[in-house]
Amino acid sequence: MISHDISSDEGLAHQFLDEALARADASADASQAHGMLCGVLCAPHGIDTEEWMAEILDDGGHTNASGSQCRRLLLALHEDAVHQIGDDNMSFRLLLPGDGESLANRAEALAAWCEGFLYGMALGGLQRFEDLPDNAREILTDMSHFTRIDTEEDGEAAERAYVELVEYMRVGALLVNAEVHPAPPDHRGGESLH
Numbered sequence: 001m002i003s004h005d006i007s008s009d010e011g012l013a014h015q016f017l018d019e020a021l022a023r024a025d026a027s028a029d030a031s032q033a034h035g036m037l038c039g040v041l042c043a044p045h046g047i048d049t050e051e052w053m054a055e056i057l058d059d060g061g062h063t064n065a066s067g068s069q070c071r072r073l074l075l076a077l078h079e080d081a082v083h084q085i086g087d088d089n090m091s092f093r094l095l096l097p098g099d100g101e102s103l104a105n106r107a108e109a110l111a112a113w114c115e116g117f118l119y120g121m122a123l124g125g126l127q128r129f130e131d132l133p134d135n136a137r138e139i140l141t142d143m144s145h146f147t148r149i150d151t152e153e154d155g156e157a158a159e160r161a162y163v164e165l166v167e168y169m170r171v172g173a174l175l176v177n178a179e180v181h182p183a184p185p186d187h188r189g190g191e192s193l194h
Helices: 015-021 028-042 049-056 065-083 103-123 135-147 154-179
Strands: none
Touching: 015 028, 015 065, 028 049, 028 065, 028 103, 028 154, 049 065, 049 103, 065 103, 065 154, 103 135, 135 154
């Protein structure tokens, strides 16, 4: 078993969750599951945690030891994502493989994250991109293009492009959330409660 640190500051270890999902015969890997979760959280209506987990874990995946461990990790992932997406300090991070993985594997995981995000948005009630504000629609359109990202390139320029794409997706997801779920106006000035 891999040692891991699950905390709201550092998030879940991608490799540990990925291996737990594989042992539970889940239908998604760690990046795709996280993308789906973030999409659901940013979607117009969302779905509850059990529905999201049912999309990832097959029937019967809840009953064996691997499925039970996976459920615990997914619940922790959910709690962490809710905290990060709502954090004003921009602590939100995509759950992707670490820098020790090949660029091809990381790019493939980013594409899976984008695919999961789009699927999560649909699960959460988004029927058409046209129903979104302009910026959110543009980001989701870009995400749909990034699901077909070229994972064959290598080198310093490709590494920089990957880092920029990850940052774009990170900020993009936060922007989609802010546009779909705008914060209520601040009414602290002048009005008093009776």
